[in-house]
Amino acid sequence: MSGDVCIVGIGIHPFGRTDGVSGLDQGVFAVRQALADAGVEWPDIQFAYGGSDAAGNPDTMVDRLGLTGVQFINVRNGCAAGGSALFSAQMAIKSGEFDIGIAVGFDKHPRGAFNALPSEYNLPDWYGDAGYMVTTQFFANKITRYMHLHGISRTTLGRVAEKAFRNAVHAPHAWRREPVALEEILEGAMVSDPYSKYMFCSPAEGGVALILASEKKARELGKPIIRLKAAAMRTRPPKSFEVFAPSIEIGGGTATATQIASAAAFEMAGIGPQDIAIAQLQDTECGAEIMHMAENGFCRDGEQERWLAEGLTEIGGKLPVNTDGGCLACGEPIGASGLRQVYENVVQLRGDGGGRQVQGDPKTAYTHVYGAPGVSAVTILER
Amino acid sequence: MRDIAEGLFTAENPPRLIGGREKDTGRIVFPCPPGDRFEPHALPRTGTLWSYTIQRFRPKTPPYSGPESFRPWAVGYVELPGEVIVETRLANVAFEDIKIGMDLEMTLVPLDPDAADPVLIHAFQPVGATA
Secondary structure, three states: OOOOEEEEEEEEEEEEOOOOOOHHHHHHHHHHHHHHHHOOOHHHOOEEEEEOOOOOOHHHHHHHHOOOOOEEEEEOEOEOHHHHHHHHHHHHHHOOOOOEEEEEEEEEOOOOOOOOOHHHHOOOHHHHHOOOOOHHHHHHHHHHHHHHHHOOOHHHHHHHHHHHHHHHOOOOOOOOOOOOOHHHHHHOOEEEOOEEHHHEOOOOEEEEEEEEEEHHHHHHHOOOOOEEEEEEEEEOOOOOOOOOOOEEOOOOOOOOHHHHHHHHHHHHHOOOHHHOOEEEEOOOEHHHHHHHHHHOOOOOOOOHHHHHHOOOOOOOOOOOEOOOOHHHHHOOOHHHHHHHHHHHHHHHHHOOOHHHOOOOOOOEEEEEEEEOOOEEEEEEEEO | OEEOOOOOEOOOOOOOEEEEEEOOOOOEEOOOOOOOOEEEEEOOOEEEEEEEEEEOOOOOOOOOOOOOOOOOEEEEEEEEOOOEEEEEEEOOOOHHHOOOOOEEEEEEEEOOOOOOOOEEEEEEEEOOOOO
16 A cells, blocks of 8 residues: 555544443444544445443444444454554555544443452452552552652642643533642542542543545545554563552563553654654553653653643643543543544644644644553554 | 461561562562462562552452451552562551651551451561551
């Protein structure tokens, strides 16, 4: 195939809580919106990859969309489910086998923290009995260590949440769209120190669909050409520190799946972090955004303290981060979360961001997902 | 009183954690995995605090099997020099006195202090501290 893989249609079902609508139907909603956006019909779609962690088999949505016999492959890949669906869809077009297809992700999680059992993670029962199967403990331990090593203050964590809720005011698909004052964030009920309740995202619901096409097909459709310059997914290297770890090797916590996914994506795209105009970074909690700024190469460890104080990651800043409020404001339906980031970047690159639009005609945009069990997925878009 | 699981602590007084040493590489992990790649290995009794947090809500049951009543607890990681960093409760220390780098030693604490026949879990405490 000559040319790049392009994103020609986008659709999203609002994130948050939608009682009475299944996760699958939120995915179908997103697909229909994406088809309309691209100006194509379901029978035009040659293949689909679908990701869902807890809301059923994505391929069953052919019941709703039409029994066209389309090739439909389900993807279940932890927190990288959406990113993996997108990566696979991209490869299907790159191979020359197909001209147009879809990556869709959706989910619908129960309220409250994810309810994990030791046996699902190859861990002994005592680990759960004693109260260690709690994801928030991991996130809090990880940031406490990072703050100690790199001089990050709790106020800086608060600024991340403050920015998320402020940005989400202008994002119709976001869940928590009311601004929250920094003092309220810092003084909110504590979940796991140093994090208050405002500093963690919540499991949620939502669906996102992206239609991908060859460059030739994209030109026929007459849509703005948004090129997927890189999509990379990586698993954890030695010396990483992941959720549900009864032990860590000495010197651990220094290498991450994010670092290697990011480096691979930049190499594919032939550009570097300094060339990126907008970034959507995994923000399961405030500290994740902070750490991921450095792990993705946008700043050095410790510089986040100044970046946040000076507003460099605000919509009007040097590198706007999480322009739709990220996971903190949208919640985290696992199968849809990574695709939401790409959706937001397409909106921004088309100039359709309304009150949250990044000014200056941005040409490059970056997404990053990280999650259990130590997986990361990165994309780079160019217009 | 009984241990929460077999093969986690040595029978010494005071006890040590039992990790696993990978026979091929010498790498040390905790707990000792089943199978024959690892052999049991008693870990150092003292170390320094690597990181920590305070668990402020009662974890979901299942899998948590502690008491219905809940008081926040400290949980973190302790670096056992030259061997491995282990996850553990922190005991017999006020939350505000917890500092990364502090010297700690292993102890056993009841999962439910009010139980008639408590189950014991591992914890680390400031060296020389008592309940």
